[in-house]
Amino acid sequence: MAIVTHQDPLQLLKSRTQKSFELFKEAQKVMPGGVTANIKYFEPYPIIMEAAEGARLKDVDGNEYVDYLLAYGALILGHGHHKVMNAVIRQMVTKGTTIYGTPHELEMEMAKRLIKLYPGIEQVRYTNSGTEATLLAIRVAHAYTGKPKIAKFEGHYHGGYDQVLLSINPPLEQAGPADRPVAVPDSAGVDPYYLEHTVILPFNDLEACAAILKEQADQLAAVVVEPVQAGFIPATETFMRGLRKLTEELGILLIFDEVKTCFRVALGGAQSVYGVTPDLTALGKVLGGGFPIGAVGGKKEIMEVASPHGKKDVFEMNVTSKKKDVLFHSGTYNGHPSVLAAGLATLDVLEDQDNFETIVRTTEKLRRGLENVLKYYQIPAQTLGMGSIFNVVMTAEKITNYRDLQNANLSLRRELDYHLLTLGIYTKPLNRYSLSLAHGDREIQQTIDAYEAAVKRLLVARGSLVQD
Numbered sequence: 001m002a003i004v005t006h007q008d009p010l011q012l013l014k015s016r017t018q019k020s021f022e023l024f025k026e027a028q029k030v031m032p033g034g035v036t037a038n039i040k041y042f043e044p045y046p047i048i049m050e051a052a053e054g055a056r057l058k059d060v061d062g063n064e065y066v067d068y069l070l071a072y073g074a075l076i077l078g079h080g081h082h083k084v085m086n087a088v089i090r091q092m093v094t095k096g097t098t099i100y101g102t103p104h105e106l107e108m109e110m111a112k113r114l115i116k117l118y119p120g121i122e123q124v125r126y127t128n129s130g131t132e133a134t135l136l137a138i139r140v141a142h143a144y145t146g147k148p149k150i151a152k153f154e155g156h157y158h159g160g161y162d163q164v165l166l167s168i169n170p171p172l173e174q175a176g177p178a179d180r181p182v183a184v185p186d187s188a189g190v191d192p193y194y195l196e197h198t199v200i201l202p203f204n205d206l207e208a209c210a211a212i213l214k215e216q217a218d219q220l221a222a223v224v225v226e227p228v229q230a231g232f233i234p235a236t237e238t239f240m241r242g243l244r245k246l247t248e249e250l251g252i253l254l255i256f257d258e259v260k261t262c263f264r265v266a267l268g269g270a271q272s273v274y275g276v277t278p279d280l281t282a283l284g285k286v287l288g289g290g291f292p293i294g295a296v297g298g299k300k301e302i303m304e305v306a307s308p309h310g311k312k313d314v315f316e317m318n319v320t321s322k323k324k325d326v327l328f329h330s331g332t333y334n335g336h337p338s339v340l341a342a343g344l345a346t347l348d349v350l351e352d353q354d355n356f357e358t359i360v361r362t363t364e365k366l367r368r369g370l371e372n373v374l375k376y377y378q379i380p381a382q383t384l385g386m387g388s389i390f391n392v393v394m395t396a397e398k399i400t401n402y403r404d405l406q407n408a409n410l411s412l413r414r415e416l417d418y419h420l421l422t423l424g425i426y427t428k429p430l431n432r433y434s435l436s437l438a439h440g441d442r443e444i445q446q447t448i449d450a451y452e453a454a455v456k457r458l459l460v461a462r463g464s465l466v467q468d
């Protein structure tokens with residue numbers, strides 16, 4: 001009988017990741033906080049990776065991890081899928097360049113694929129990130145409706161710019177009433193203009209949304225929503241349908257931010273699951289097969305506000321037509337051929353045989369396995385998600401929005417995640433789990449075993465388990 005002793009996960013983690021720590025100290029000298037994106041930081045320091053294969057990451061100290069972060073969900077085929085790697089290399093080698101800087105056929109090919117898969121997409125524009133995609137969708141909505149404000153939901157993330165860096169993770173004491181949340185900035189430097197021009201809505205509460213939207217309708221260009229909040233709290237069908245009906249009646253555009261959910265909850269995104277067609281859709285992550293991309297798709301009539309036909313752009317001299325009548329959208333790297341080659345190869349693999357369904361089945365298997373472990377050790381918890389994304393939430397209570405989530409035991413989850421890191425399971429502490437085609441039975445069993453070991457350590461630390 002093995003004795004399980006109390007081990008501090010942070011100390012354990014530090015003892016296994018000394019080289020990461022040394023490199024991180026260097027990184028801090030040249031990058032604020034030692035990171036290139038704030039989300040990549042966690043205590044005591046982020047683990048620095050140097051190699052990857054399939055479902056696995058390897059850090060600079062030689063530790064191996066089953067990867068559930070998967071570049072925040074982007075790598076749905078896992079690391080280095082040969083078809084994606086080959087498509088990118090083939091594109092560059094056979095076409096003789098990394099980028100044409102002109103229109104090319106892959107842009108159309110991907111647009112046609114998206115139009116076929118996504119009910120809400122009739123025309124497409126590419127960007128270089130999900131952030132840029134939601135930014136463009138919002139500008140399209142302003143241009144099309146001529147109205148000055150947008151509404152977003154409490155707890156929903158749409159990227160890192162002023163208008164949407166509000167009430168993603170607000171302290172409850174500042175967040176106002178549950179049925180009428182107030183805008184709370186999530187970053188220093190947010191221009192107060194955006195507090196005045198962004199209305200915050202409560203997710204999955206149709207009645208409260210109706211009251212707010214009716215009051216603000218003549219000011220609101222769009223409602224932007226993550227149909228599955230943070231990738232794991234689904235909208236109820238009633239809410240989604242009701243929101244569509246309401247926005248239609250009030251003349252407000254509905255933007256689905258499917259940056260996380262595209263090709264992950266279903267090939268046609270959350271809109272194909274709910275049977276609800278938004279006016280505009282923002283895509284990203286999986287779309288680029290592990291390379292930077294975003295896209296906005298939507299109804300032709302709306303997207304045409306960005307068409308330069310017969311109009312001038314901002315760089316033309318002697319402009320006589322009204323510049324303000326055209327929505328200016330540009331980007332040196334928009335529609336990058338190597339990125340689109342990677343994205344198209346990814347879609348080919350997902351659509352091949354039942355590869356997408358295989359990933360969903362693997363996800364279900366993992367969820368059931370983790371739920372069984374947590375239930376066996378009587379830890380109040382649940383897995384919550386859709387398709388190939390889920391999260392482990394430490395409460396048995398029903399979770400429908402940001403405020404419900406605050407009742408979960410976040411410190412228990414954090415502690416569990418640190419134990420898991422020392423047991424070779426990687427996700428950023430508290431982050432959701434994304435799965436890939438590279439996650440097989442071996443990875444799933446390894447993860448369930450690690451979970452059990454981590455839970456035992458937790459219980460030992462709390463004095464509720466002495467021995468195995």
Ligand SMILES: Cc1ncc(COP(=O)(O)O)c(C=O)c1O
Nearest residue numbers: 129130131157158159257259260
């Ligand atoms: C729903 C959603 N929208 C927008 C973004 C921003 O995308 P990116 O990080 O590619 O800029 C993200 C990123 O996590 C996201 O999850």
